[in-house]
Amino acid sequence: MQRNLAKLLTVGAIASLLFGTAQAQPAPQILQAPQAAASQPATAAAARVQPPQTFDYSANQASDVFGANLFTGAFAREGATQFNPDYAVAVGDKIQVRLWGAFDFDAPLTVDAQGNLFLPHAGPVKVLGVRNQELQRLVEAALGKVFKSNVFSYASLAAAQPVRIFVSGFVNRPGLYSGTSMDSLLHYLDQAGGIDPDRGSFLSVQIKRGAKVRATINLYDFLLNGTLPLTQLTDGDVIFVAPRQNTVKVSGLTANAKRFEFTDSTRTVADLAKVAKPKATATHVRVVRNTGATKNTEYYPLADAASVALQNGDDVEFTSDKKPGTITVRVEGEHLSPQEYVLPYGARMGELLQNIQYSERSDQDSLQLFRVSVKERQRQMLQTSLKSLETAALTARSGTSDEARLRKEEAELLLQWVDRAKKIEPSGQVVIAQADTRGSLLLENGDILRVPTKDGLVLVSGEVLFPNAVAFNTALSLDDYVRRAGGYTQNAETSRLVVARRDGSFTEAVGDSGTFSLGNGNVAIRAGDEILVLPKIDVKSRQIWKDMTQIIYQIAVSAKVVFGL
Numbered sequence: 001m002q003r004n005l006a007k008l009l010t011v012g013a014i015a016s017l018l019f020g021t022a023q024a025q026p027a028p029q030i031l032q033a034p035q036a037a038a039s040q041p042a043t044a045a046a047a048r049v050q051p052p053q054t055f056d057y058s059a060n061q062a063s064d065v066f067g068a069n070l071f072t073g074a075f076a077r078e079g080a081t082q083f084n085p086d087y088a089v090a091v092g093d094k095i096q097v098r099l100w101g102a103f104d105f106d107a108p109l110t111v112d113a114q115g116n117l118f119l120p121h122a123g124p125v126k127v128l129g130v131r132n133q134e135l136q137r138l139v140e141a142a143l144g145k146v147f148k149s150n151v152f153s154y155a156s157l158a159a160a161q162p163v164r165i166f167v168s169g170f171v172n173r174p175g176l177y178s179g180t181s182m183d184s185l186l187h188y189l190d191q192a193g194g195i196d197p198d199r200g201s202f203l204s205v206q207i208k209r210g211a212k213v214r215a216t217i218n219l220y221d222f223l224l225n226g227t228l229p230l231t232q233l234t235d236g237d238v239i240f241v242a243p244r245q246n247t248v249k250v251s252g253l254t255a256n257a258k259r260f261e262f263t264d265s266t267r268t269v270a271d272l273a274k275v276a277k278p279k280a281t282a283t284h285v286r287v288v289r290n291t292g293a294t295k296n297t298e299y300y301p302l303a304d305a306a307s308v309a310l311q312n313g314d315d316v317e318f319t320s321d322k323k324p325g326t327i328t329v330r331v332e333g334e335h336l337s338p339q340e341y342v343l344p345y346g347a348r349m350g351e352l353l354q355n356i357q358y359s360e361r362s363d364q365d366s367l368q369l370f371r372v373s374v375k376e377r378q379r380q381m382l383q384t385s386l387k388s389l390e391t392a393a394l395t396a397r398s399g400t401s402d403e404a405r406l407r408k409e410e411a412e413l414l415l416q417w418v419d420r421a422k423k424i425e426p427s428g429q430v431v432i433a434q435a436d437t438r439g440s441l442l443l444e445n446g447d448i449l450r451v452p453t454k455d456g457l458v459l460v461s462g463e464v465l466f467p468n469a470v471a472f473n474t475a476l477s478l479d480d481y482v483r484r485a486g487g488y489t490q491n492a493e494t495s496r497l498v499v500a501r502r503d504g505s506f507t508e509a510v511g512d513s514g515t516f517s518l519g520n521g522n523v524a525i526r527a528g529d530e531i532l533v534l535p536k537i538d539v540k541s542r543q544i545w546k547d548m549t550q551i552i553y554q555i556a557v558s559a560k561v562v563f564g565l
Contacts, residue, residue, distance in 0.1 A: 055173065055193045063197040064249070066258035066275070067223050071194025075186040087132040088232055090181050091115060092161030095127070097139065102150040108158050122146045132157055165233055167192040169241035170200030181233050185217060188239055195219075195241050203261055204242035207231050220261075224275060248272060248310050252317035253282040262310065269305035272316060278302070282318040289314055329443055333451035334362045343443060349432070350439030352449065361454050366502040366528060367433050368450040375428025382426065386418050393418075433503030452502050458525060460485035462533035463492035472527040478509055481531055493536040502528035 057072045089095070091111050097119065099105035105120050112118070115128025117139075125142040127135065139155040160180040165188045168174050172193030179187055185205065189195065195202060205217040214231065221227040246267070249259045255277035262271065269285055278285075282302060289296040290313030300308050302318075310316070329341045329352060336357040343351065349369075358364055393411040432438040458481055461467040465486025470476075476484075478497065488494050497509040525531075 057194065060194050060197065064259050065197035065202075066256060066260050067202045067219055068194070068197040070186075070219070070223065071190050073190060075184070075190035087157065087160075087182060089127045089130045089132070089135065089157070090161050090232070090234065091128065092235075093181075094158040095135070096156050096158040098154045099143070099151060101152050103147065111161075119143060161235070163233055163235040163237070166236070166238040167241075168238055170196045170243055171241050172196055179233075181235075183233070184228065185231065185233075185239060186222075186228070188233075189241075199244055201242045201244045201261060203245060203263060206238075206240045206242065207233070208238040208240055209234065209236075220275060246310075246312040248312075248314045248316055250276045250316050250318070252286075252319050253279040254318045255279065267310045269300070269302075269308040269310065269316065272310060273302075273305055276316075276318070278318040281320045284319050284321040286317040286319055287314055288317075324445060327443060327445035327447075329445075329447045329449065331356060331449045331451065333368075334359055334453040335451045347443050348439065349441040349443060352443065353439065356449075356451070358451065363452040363454050363502065363528065365433060366452045368452060368502070368504055369430040369432045370428050370448040370450065371430055371444055372428060372446050373444060374430055375426050378426035378428060382424065383422065386421055390415065390418050429504040431504040434505065452528060454527065456527050458527065459530040460533070461530065463489045463535050464533050465489060472525075474524070476525070478525055478531065481525065482533065488533065491535050493534045496534060498532040498534060499525065500530040500532060501526070502530075 055073065055076075060068045060071050063069070089111060091113055093111045094108045095111065095117055096108050097105065097117075099120070103121070109117050109119070111127055112124075114124075115126060116124035117127045118124050119139065119142055122142045122145065125138065127138060130138055135157065136155050140153055143151065143153050160182040162178065163181050164176050164178050166176055167188050171189065172195075174192060177188050177191040179191075185207065189205070195205075202219040202223075205219060206213050207215045207217070214237075215229060217229060217231075244261060246262050246264070247259055248262060250272065251257050256275065258276075260272060260275055269287070284299060284301050285305060285308070287298045287300070287308065287310075289298065289311060298308075301321075324345050326342050327345055327347065329343060329347075331337060331339055331341065331352070336359050337355060341352060341355065393414045432441065435441070456472045457469045458472050459467075459469050460481055464482060465488075468485045470481050470484045478499070482488065482497075495510065499507050499509055501507070
């Protein structure tokens with residue numbers, strides 16, 4: 001019985017070889033099913049093994065260590081091999097040899113274990129260690145001894161020797177990695193996940209062959225100067241990353257605000273500045289000594305950087321510790337003077353006004369000053385008010401479900417309005433025209449002094465049908481100017497107007513349509529004024545709408561912009 005079964009199996013195997021696998025399908029399904037089931041875990045385990053290119057390099061990119069972002073997988077990718085002229089032929093390299101003329105030959109030849117290339121009819125030629133640029137001449141000389149004429153040759157390096165390199169030391173994934181003898185050290189380090197930023201050294205990367213250190217690479221030279229020695233690797237070489245040495249953290253006015261590594265021989269602030277690249281505005285350096293629980297702070301000018309020694313764990317901050325020698329102020333508008341003035345730091349408004357020459361159209365009584373710092377303060381105040389309004393809208397309480405639905409709709413409209421209001425840019429104007437002490441006002445760098453032009457116009461904007469400019473007329477009242485702009489819209493607040501003076505001051509007009517009074521008295525409209533008609537806000541007896549009215553007024557005053565819901 002067993003002998004007959006063996007014969008049947010033998011016949012089935014022969015039939016499979018003669019007629020293909022189609023006739024032998026039933027036997028594998030029965031006999032090999034257990035083997036296939038046993039191989040499934042191994043296949044799944046193999047699928048979980050990821051190639052080096054899929055390594056997670058996010059930790060390197062997020063690290064504050066200088067050079068950590070060098071390893072992001074870019075060097076680990078395989079690309080076309082470019083051979084330099086100084087490449088030395090090694091065992092296992094493939095040489096493409098072409099012969100034509102009286103004798104034809106075209107095939108890749110491999111450098112054997114003895115370092116020879118076996119040429120047809122010429123025999124072995126020693127090419128081990130020959131530079132790439134000398135390979136053609138060597139092959140021609142060898143063939144010339146056999147073929148005296150009418151045989152031409154061409155030899156080129158087709159492929160470098162495939163090698164496997166050990167990457168060890170303080171890298172993220174030590175192991176054995178494949179490549180070619182022409183791949184750089186960065187290729188293998190990148191496959192190993194790069195240097196461990198917290199433990200590995202960027203200043204001491206060694207290439208070892210057996211017990212001998214063939215080269216020691218400083219990656220800072222590559223990062224800062226683009227210098228990287230091309231060391232030809234051989235199968236079994238070891239790339240070893242030494243442990244990290246002393247470190248110092250750099251911040252402040254510097255192009256490279258990173259954590260740097262330094263050796264005992266380069267341990268001054270001057271040495272650190274060569275790699276940290278402080279900006280031109282940096283004048284001093286603050287050194288916080290890491291002495292355990294107690295930290296000591298030292299402060300030096302950059303001129304003394306060469307004598308300031310660093311210690312492991314120090315924090316170095318490059319700062320600017322000088323007052324500006326001069327400031328620049330622009331004078332715009334209607335005047336006959338230069339537009340740009342360079343004044344000493346601490347100059348006052350009176351010094352600037354003495355240099356301005358006015359024209360016949362200059363409105364000297366309405367000088368306008370625009371300042372960057374004031375603009376920022378106005379923006380901060382507006383953002384604070386809008387934040388409070390937004391909080392009040394989102395935290396409003398409701399007694400019933402209908403009231404809750406109403407509050408939700410109101411909050412959505414209000415948040416849309418807040419988003420629009422956040423985009424408003426304040427003007428940064430400072431009221432100086434009527435100040436008795438404006439001559440003693442200190443100027444700031446970037447100030448703009450504008451001399452308005454006597455144009456004889458009154459601007460009407462806001463909640464009117466046709467916002468426009470109306471010719472100034474002493475016989476017209478505030479309500480007359482509004483009517484000349486088409487009159488009020490349905491959303492206009494007709495009992496409260498804002499009059500913006502050209503000099504930056506504001507006054508509020510209160511009353512009924514046609515009977516407005518400005519401020520505390522009957523102040524007439526002047527040429528150059530701007531009438532702002534505010535939108536009507538239904539306060540609905542809720543504090544939130546009252547706050548919104550105040551913010552609209554604040555926007556109108558700081559930016560001369562009026563908009564409503």
